[in-house]
Amino acid sequence: xxxxILCALGLLLMAQTTKGQVTVxxxxxxxxxxxLVKKIGVYQTPLMNKTxxxxxxxxxxxxxxxxxxxxxxxxxxxxxxxxxxxxxxxxPTYNFSDIDYxxxxxxxxxxxxxxSHGYTPTILQNRPTEWSGFMDPPNNYDxxxxxxxxxxxQWKNRRYTNSYVEIWNEPDLxxxxxxxxxxxxxxxxxxxxxxVREGYADIKVGGxxxxxxxxxxxxxxxxxxxxxxxxFLSGHTYGPDYSGQINEMRNALNxxxxxEAEMLLTEYSPYVxxxxxxxxxxxxxxxxxxxFNALPGMLAxxxxxxxxxxxxxxxxxxxxxxxxxxxxDSGARKALFNAFKLYGMMxxxxxxxxxxxxxxxxxxxxxxxxxxxxxxxxxSNEKNISLNLTNIPFTSGTLEVYHIDETHNSWYETQxxxxxxxxxxxxxxxxxxxxxxxxxxxKGVCFVWLRADDAQPLFPSVxxxxxxxxxxxxxxxxNDAAYAYFDPKTWTVRMSSNQDETGWSLIGIExxxxxxxxxxxGKHKGTIHRANNNSALCIRVDYxxxxxxxxxxxxxxxxxxxxxRTTVLPWGTKRLPDEVVKVPNLNDFTIELAAHQPDxxxxxxxxxxxxAGVGAGxxxxxxxxxxxxxxxxxxxxxxxxxxxxxxxLKEIFNLNGQRMGHLSQGVVNVxxxxxxxxxxxxxxx
Numbered sequence: 001x002x003x004x005i006l007c008a009l010g011l012l013l014m015a016q017t018t019k020g021q022v023t024v025x026x027x028x029x030x031x032x033x034x035x036l037v038k039k040i041g042v043y044q045t046p047l048m049n050k051t052x053x054x055x056x057x058x059x060x061x062x063x064x065x066x067x068x069x070x071x072x073x074x075x076x077x078x079x080x081x082x083x084x085x086x087x088x089x090x091x092p093t094y095n096f097s098d099i100d101y102x103x104x105x106x107x108x109x110x111x112x113x114x115x116s117h118g119y120t121p122t123i124l125q126n127r128p129t130e131w132s133g134f135m136d137p138p139n140n141y142d143x144x145x146x147x148x149x150x151x152x153x154q155w156k157n158r159r160y161t162n163s164y165v166e167i168w169n170e171p172d173l174x175x176x177x178x179x180x181x182x183x184x185x186x187x188x189x190x191x192x193x194x195x196v197r198e199g200y201a202d203i204k205v206g207g208x209x210x211x212x213x214x215x216x217x218x219x220x221x222x223x224x225x226x227x228x229x230x231x232f233l234s235g236h237t238y239g240p241d242y243s244g245q246i247n248e249m250r251n252a253l254n255x256x257x258x259x260e261a262e263m264l265l266t267e268y269s270p271y272v273x274x275x276x277x278x279x280x281x282x283x284x285x286x287x288x289x290x291x292f293n294a295l296p297g298m299l300a301x302x303x304x305x306x307x308x309x310x311x312x313x314x315x316x317x318x319x320x321x322x323x324x325x326x327x328x329d330s331g332a333r334k335a336l337f338n339a340f341k342l343y344g345m346m347x348x349x350x351x352x353x354x355x356x357x358x359x360x361x362x363x364x365x366x367x368x369x370x371x372x373x374x375x376x377x378x379x380s381n382e383k384n385i386s387l388n389l390t391n392i393p394f395t396s397g398t399l400e401v402y403h404i405d406e407t408h409n410s411w412y413e414t415q416x417x418x419x420x421x422x423x424x425x426x427x428x429x430x431x432x433x434x435x436x437x438x439x440x441x442x443k444g445v446c447f448v449w450l451r452a453d454d455a456q457p458l459f460p461s462v463x464x465x466x467x468x469x470x471x472x473x474x475x476x477x478x479n480d481a482a483y484a485y486f487d488p489k490t491w492t493v494r495m496s497s498n499q500d501e502t503g504w505s506l507i508g509i510e511x512x513x514x515x516x517x518x519x520x521x522g523k524h525k526g527t528i529h530r531a532n533n534n535s536a537l538c539i540r541v542d543y544x545x546x547x548x549x550x551x552x553x554x555x556x557x558x559x560x561x562x563x564x565r566t567t568v569l570p571w572g573t574k575r576l577p578d579e580v581v582k583v584p585n586l587n588d589f590t591i592e593l594a595a596h597q598p599d600x601x602x603x604x605x606x607x608x609x610x611x612a613g614v615g616a617g618x619x620x621x622x623x624x625x626x627x628x629x630x631x632x633x634x635x636x637x638x639x640x641x642x643x644x645x646x647x648x649l650k651e652i653f654n655l656n657g658q659r660m661g662h663l664s665q666g667v668v669n670v671x672x673x674x675x676x677x678x679x680x681x682x683x684x685x
Contacts (some may be wrong), residue, residue, distance in 0.1 A: 152199030542572025
């Protein structure tokens with residue numbers, strides 16, 4: 001009866017919304033740029049307490065965020081985790097217990113941390129008795145270097161891998177966080193950055209974490225002149241237009257001469273201060289629409305590695321700001337939180353959406369068993385929509401429709417904590433098409449989610465190894481350039497030649513504690529052609545020796561790569577591959593690490609996905625999971641198919657009682673069937 005009522009309500013809604021509809025077309029199998037990667041993370045200030053941490057940080061598990069930025073705020077000793085530096089300038093002492101508590105819990109749900117090293121600790125302040133003394137440059141730069149080195153060693157010891165350190169926070173905001181000049185900041189960076197690198201070689205270090213875009217070029221010039229580590233530039237924007245910050249960072253990085261250097265927007269909110277106070281627009285349902293409206297532009301910057309949305313929990317205590325996605329007083333999930341949640345429910349591979357007959361905006365994405373489409377309304381009048389999904393790759397499933405507006409899933413207006421679908425229906429899709437009629441209310445969001453009956457989790461957590469850091473490559477810092485993304489949660493790489501006929505999509509994953517066998521699977525869209533002798537689609541493994549240098553490499557390809565290629569990777573051995581292996585299918589093969597490793601192998605490799613000169617509009621995905629030795633499979637049932645035909649399992653016994661490689665969670669067995677055939681299988685424990 002309940003299902004009949006839901007279907008009846010759906011039909012009634014369709015009947016009521018046919019007049020003046022906006023038509024939305026989605027082609028579920030046509031991939032387009034840019035993928036809906038989950039590079040939109042969050043930012044947390046130290047204006048919080050342990051009660052809020054325990055209550056709210058686990059809610060990160062409901063979202064598909066990949067990065068959390070945290071501002072340590074040394075010297076502001078009335079805030080969370082402070083003072084973490086005590087003692088004297090000649091003999092500092094440290095207390096990381098509170099900060100580690102927060103970062104360790106956060107790392108459970110966010111694979112990447114961005115940690116801001118600032119401000120001046122009390123022991124280095126010129127005005128230690130004044131609250132604003134933290135804003136002054138440190139009065140002892142040797143101790144400032146030692147403190148940054150000790151911080152970095154702490155992050156290394158705690159295994160906060162694949163992460164970033166910013167030197168200071170908004171030093172160009174003179175009235176808020178720094179009383180010094182650009183030259184003073186450059187000395188702060190010059191002293192701190194090498195100390196961070198020495199303390200934790202894998203962590204990326206950069207700055208200036210600018211409130212404005214004035215100091216990027218100055219930092220780049222100083223880093224070049226002094227040969228300082230500068231792995232990224234970072235900046236902040238409050239307000240809808242972040243293009244100025246992006247453009248200035250790009251211009252400065254073009255002058256740096258390091259194509260591996262990244263760009264981070266470590267604080268972003270589309271609201272100016274007047275709009276993110278209590279009862280302001282940031283608290284209303286329309287904030288969800290504003291969130292989605294900001295995404296297309298950010299996603300269209302392939303050289304923007306991460307964005308940290310300001311903020312996670314509302315800042316507390318004496319600050320009136322309410323720009324968090326979680327209410328600080330009640331712990332309620334705001335409309336902004338629900339918008340993050342919906343975005344996390346969207347597959348990463350974006351598919352074609354066209355909207356006609358109205359001023360709505362939207363995005364869609366799909367996998368073989370899940371389709372998501374979101375449409376948002378920037379205007380105050382209600383819009384009826386007719387959403388047409390075509391080329392659906394499955395025949396039956398569950399349709400859910402969610403709204404965020406003044407009457408749905410917005411805690412500020414409804415005071416309702418639950419996040420619920422407006423419609424849920426079982427649907428048959430025999431024609432590979434489905435039409436959904438619905439409505440997008442004033443400054444609201446309509447989200448359509450269609451999943452096959454046997455749909456798998458969208459973003460399963462892959463425990464393959466420890467990612468030490470990633471290597472990205474930006475020979476052209478423009479929106480139309482080729483690009484590559486790595487998802488550290490799912491171990492998935494997405495590459496696109498974008499609009500670049502001869503572009504180079506390149507990304508390296510530096511990792512350790514990997515299994516002996518790595519399974520590679522892939523998907524491809526577009527037509528490849530060889531644009532030049534350096535054209536390639538391949539995966540390369542570079543092995544680190546005991547000395548810390550990369551000493552050996554092996555390249556796997558399926559035919560696009562040719563021996564006349566002269567391109568040298570900018571990392572690893574930095575020379576042509578020592579071995580070249582042609583595999584029958586690059587989208588389904590096993591890398592046997594031990595078969596190619598040098599005698600003095602340290603246990604660390606760089607896995608590089610490389611697509612170059614294959615023509616415009618080509619997209620390729622790779623996923624890495626733990627593999628099995630050749631000829632060994634995982635049993636799925638008590639009957640298995642063999643070359644002799646299907647047979648019932650007769651007996652199972654351990655093969656020499658030995659573990660194979662790093663398959664420590666099970667054993668390799670021999671299955672003997674009643675037709676006389678045998679098969680090796682891996683049996684998980």
